[in-house]
Amino acid sequence: xxxxxxxxxxxxxxxxxxxxxxxxxxxxQSDTPLASWQKGPTRDRIIxxxxxxxxxxxxxxxxxADRIAVFDNDGTLWCEKPxxxxxxxxxxxxxxxxxxxxxxxxxxPYKSILAGDLEGFAxxxxxxxxxxxxxxxxxxxxxxxxxxVADWISTAKHPELKRRxxxxxxxxxxxxxxxxRMNGYQTWIxxxxxxxxxxxxxxxxxxxxxxxxxxxxxxxxxxxxxxxxELIRLPKLDFIDDQAGKxxxxxxxIGKRPVFAAGNSDGDLQMLQWTTMADGPRFGMIVHHTxxxxxxxxxxxxxxxxxxxALDEAPAAGWLVVDMKDDWATIFPK
Amino acid sequence: xxxxxxxxxxxxxxxxxxxxxxxxxxxxQSDTPLASWQKGPTRDRIIxxxxxxxxxxxxxxxxxADRIAVFDNDGTLWCEKPxxxxxxxxxxxxxxxxxxxxxxxxxxPYKSILAGDLEGFAxxxxxxxxxxxxxxxxxxxxxxxxxxVADWISTAKHPELKRRxxxxxxxxxxxxxxxxRMNGYQTWIxxxxxxxxxxxxxxxxxxxxxxxxxxxxxxxxxxxxxxxxELIRLPKLDFIDDQAGKxxxxxxxIGKRPVFAAGNSDGDLQMLQWTTMADGPRFGMIVHHTxxxxxxxxxxxxxxxxxxxALDEAPAAGWLVVDMKDDWATIFPK
Numbered sequence: 001x002x003x004x005x006x007x008x009x010x011x012x013x014x015x016x017x018x019x020x021x022x023x024x025x026x027x028x029q030s031d032t033p034l035a036s037w038q039k040g041p042t043r044d045r046i047i048x049x050x051x052x053x054x055x056x057x058x059x060x061x062x063x064x065a066d067r068i069a070v071f072d073n074d075g076t077l078w079c080e081k082p083x084x085x086x087x088x089x090x091x092x093x094x095x096x097x098x099x100x101x102x103x104x105x106x107x108x109p110y111k112s113i114l115a116g117d118l119e120g121f122a123x124x125x126x127x128x129x130x131x132x133x134x135x136x137x138x139x140x141x142x143x144x145x146x147x148x149v150a151d152w153i154s155t156a157k158h159p160e161l162k163r164r165x166x167x168x169x170x171x172x173x174x175x176x177x178x179x180x181r182m183n184g185y186q187t188w189i190x191x192x193x194x195x196x197x198x199x200x201x202x203x204x205x206x207x208x209x210x211x212x213x214x215x216x217x218x219x220x221x222x223x224x225x226x227x228x229x230e231l232i233r234l235p236k237l238d239f240i241d242d243q244a245g246k247x248x249x250x251x252x253x254i255g256k257r258p259v260f261a262a263g264n265s266d267g268d269l270q271m272l273q274w275t276t277m278a279d280g281p282r283f284g285m286i287v288h289h290t291x292x293x294x295x296x297x298x299x300x301x302x303x304x305x306x307x308x309x310a311l312d313e314a315p316a317a318g319w320l321v322v323d324m325k326d327d328w329a330t331i332f333p334k
Numbered sequence: 335x336x337x338x339x340x341x342x343x344x345x346x347x348x349x350x351x352x353x354x355x356x357x358x359x360x361x362x363q364s365d366t367p368l369a370s371w372q373k374g375p376t377r378d379r380i381i382x383x384x385x386x387x388x389x390x391x392x393x394x395x396x397x398x399a400d401r402i403a404v405f406d407n408d409g410t411l412w413c414e415k416p417x418x419x420x421x422x423x424x425x426x427x428x429x430x431x432x433x434x435x436x437x438x439x440x441x442x443p444y445k446s447i448l449a450g451d452l453e454g455f456a457x458x459x460x461x462x463x464x465x466x467x468x469x470x471x472x473x474x475x476x477x478x479x480x481x482x483v484a485d486w487i488s489t490a491k492h493p494e495l496k497r498r499x500x501x502x503x504x505x506x507x508x509x510x511x512x513x514x515r516m517n518g519y520q521t522w523i524x525x526x527x528x529x530x531x532x533x534x535x536x537x538x539x540x541x542x543x544x545x546x547x548x549x550x551x552x553x554x555x556x557x558x559x560x561x562x563x564e565l566i567r568l569p570k571l572d573f574i575d576d577q578a579g580k581x582x583x584x585x586x587x588i589g590k591r592p593v594f595a596a597g598n599s600d601g602d603l604q605m606l607q608w609t610t611m612a613d614g615p616r617f618g619m620i621v622h623h624t625x626x627x628x629x630x631x632x633x634x635x636x637x638x639x640x641x642x643x644a645l646d647e648a649p650a651a652g653w654l655v656v657d658m659k660d661d662w663a664t665i666f667p668k
Contacts, residue, residue: 210589255544
């Protein structure tokens with residue numbers, strides 16, 4: 001297949017996926033703001049901040065150009081249990097690629113993955129995870145990667161909750177994104193997850209366009225192949241957008257300090273500090289996973305999404321701690 | 335001075351600069367689109383592309399979300415002669431810092447700079463330039479750097495043209511930016527220049543907000559100092575947004591392929607290729623510096639802003655080559 005034919009097929013495939021999947025962003029629509037939030041002080045505080053930010057001349061006023069809100073993704077906009085969904089993608093991808101790699105049957109860490117022994121895979125440590133991530137995320141063009149991820153998210157299902165990953169998003173947070181945008185806020189995702197992974201579904205899932213997604217990245221390389229320019233994804237880390245990397249990523253991509261930040265783990269601590277510890281009206285929010293029945297309950301001891309230091313700092317910093325169990329009437333969209 | 339007092343002073347200083355300098359962006363306003371362009375095929379071709387892009391159902395139509403236009407800065411939006419203006423900034427900054435560095439009087443490359451011997455400085459090669467750039471661009475917070483650049487651009491003057499640098503911008507290009515925005519295009523700067531250098535004036539000069547500026551960068555580091563979060567600029571290169579780096583920067587920051595690109599040198603070749611060599615309506619433009627009387631005339635042999643390969647590729651690629659002398663009725667704003 002010529003590069004041009006391949007590009008055409010990718011474009012057509014992306015277009016048809018967009019039609020099929022362009023449903024989830026509409027979850028966020030509603031007439032009442034924050035309808036899935038319980039009435040009470042948590043919801044009131046969010047609404048009070050946003051309403052004050054619109055009143056020119058008042059102390060809570062925020063100029064439209066400064067209305068920048070940043071959201072973590074894993075555990076803040078969608079579920080992150082039992083592991084980050086991007087790892088499920090990587091594992092599914094290894095399984096899908098296996099027929100072209102017969103040698104994997106006898107080579108770790110692939111052997112464990114293909115045998116369904118995820119504990120055995122996990123025991124091999126960070127190096128094995130990095131190898132699997134690179135194997136599944138690099139070696140294709142950026143356009144091809146978009147198709148691979150969009151394809152996966154339109155079919156793959158969560159092993160425990162038995163639903164598509166892009167439906168395991170938090171309805172109250174979709175409403176919050178929508179409510180902020182209706183009031184002139186730019187909503188950005190600032191996540192430790194892969195920037196191009198998230199871009200493949202962020203617009204239709206959250207209403208956040210690609211240029212407002214900040215995340216971790218690998219290196220890409222520009223080449224002109226048979227007269228066709230291509231960007232190839234290389235198996236080399238470029239930037240880790242987590243912890244102290246989040247303010248760095250915010251400054252690099254947005255170039256100004258946000259006024260609103262929402263996170264759920266210690267990986268968001270520095271983003272919350274950078275956003276809120278400055279002059280003027282500012283809002284910090286932590287989603288606290290307290291609902292073992294409807295989702296998962298975890299904080300200080302959790303290896304994924306550990307929330308410890310940020311929870312300690314929240315009262316003095318004035319960050320709103322959202323109690324998922326008590327504050328959210330609904331968790332996932334129907 | 336405590337970090338909080340310092341931050342307050344920086345905020346106040348930035349606010350007052352914004353008031354004084356908030357004049358240049360208004361240069362771009364006019365009722366007739368592209369009023370400073372000569373009537374004729376060049377101007378017609380731009381207008382025909384943009385008008386066709388608004389007509390839903392027609393072959394030239396571009397969906398609003400895809401209306402992304404990228405512009406080089408040096409030589410495309412503002413003058414780049416006799417050298418990139420950012421180098422003038424670096425040299426002015428070295429002179430301003432000299433009283434705190436008595437040792438520079440006897441140390442190269444500072445000795446030559448302080449003696450006004452720029453030829454002597456230039457002879458010391460790339461390493462000396464890099465040292466001067468790092469010395470002048472690193473070692474402060476990102477907020478402090480914004481103030482330093484904004485201060486400089488509101489006072490410094492071009493040595494030959496005797497005007498403030500932010501008035502040495504091309505009126506026809508300001509009108510083009512404006513015209514594209516009026517028609518629903520996002521206008522982005524994608525430049526080899528420093529991202530935070532340009533962000534200090536891009537909004538008031540070009541109407542391009544910080545989050546739509548892509549450029550070269552140095553590493554920043556997040557620290558909390560005496561309870562105050564700060565991002566410090568380190569003397570270490572992060573990313574060079576030039577040549578093959580431009581499509582990489584576009585993909586990293588914008589996450590989708592633009593439909594319109596304007597440049598003026600071989601540094602823009604790959605950006606033009608990436609933008610235009612794909613399906614659908616696309617526009618590539620090269621500003622050709624042909625006006626020695628009103629600005630500068632240069633192309634294939636110029637060490638700064640060399641235009642050679644891109645000029646050769648333009649006809650086959652269908653890129654519009656704008657002849658500054660013949661196509662622009664006015665060059666700089668009054």
